[in-house]
Amino acid sequence: MPRRLRLASWRGALALCLVLAGAQQLAAAGLIQAKAWLAPLLIERAWQRTASAADQIRPWPWADTWPVARLRVPARRLSRLVLAGATGNALAFGPGHARASAPPGSAGLVVIAAHRDTHFAFLREVGPGERIELELPGGALRRYRVESTRVVDSRREALPVRGERDALLLVTCFPFGALRAGGPLRYVVSARPEDPPRTLAGPPAAPAPR
Secondary structure, rough: OOOOHHHHHHHHHHHHHHHHHHHHHHHHHHHHHHHHHHHHHHHHHHHHHOEEEEEEEEOOOOOOOOOOEEEEEHHEEEEEEEEEEOOHHHHHOEEEEOOOOOOOOOEEEEEEEEEOOOOHHHHHHOOOOOOEEEEOOOOOEEEEEEEEEEEOOOOOOOOOOOOOOOOEEEEEEEEOOOOOOOOEEEEEEEEEOOOOOOOOOOOOOOEEEO
């Protein structure tokens, strides 16, 4: 084969590889966008089907989390569905309830965590006296008032997940504008209840795909 033809063939193959690589990147980006659009709809649908605290309705069959409450900040017209578990998988889609803490709406210390740059970005603006609500399965509300905000260094102080006091803790990473995630600082919003705790009916059942 003449050198010119070999060179043209090589260039054509290289161009084809670049086109295929670009198409793969676009497809991956499109899939991520599709998941980001679809996941909240599926989580909302699962929440609408949640009638009691014993329900564990997964938003999709392979999900390892499910909605357990709706967090509201009325003055800011904010609403966030809270998922079971404060693991990375759950936090990718919304605030997560720390399972070692008290169940949402019950007596005890309820701990909810989320990422500082997405679902809990608004915490930087929340101050003492502001109302926070937890909507529970079935439509009941538990109302809280923010008591304090503070920064905790997790290397020196462990955040509580159990306790006798009746309170709500909202936790996220700090500082809010940090370029890198995963530092030791945590921003903690502490709120006291205005209403008596809800009595939960029985232990939760094992999750099942719906």
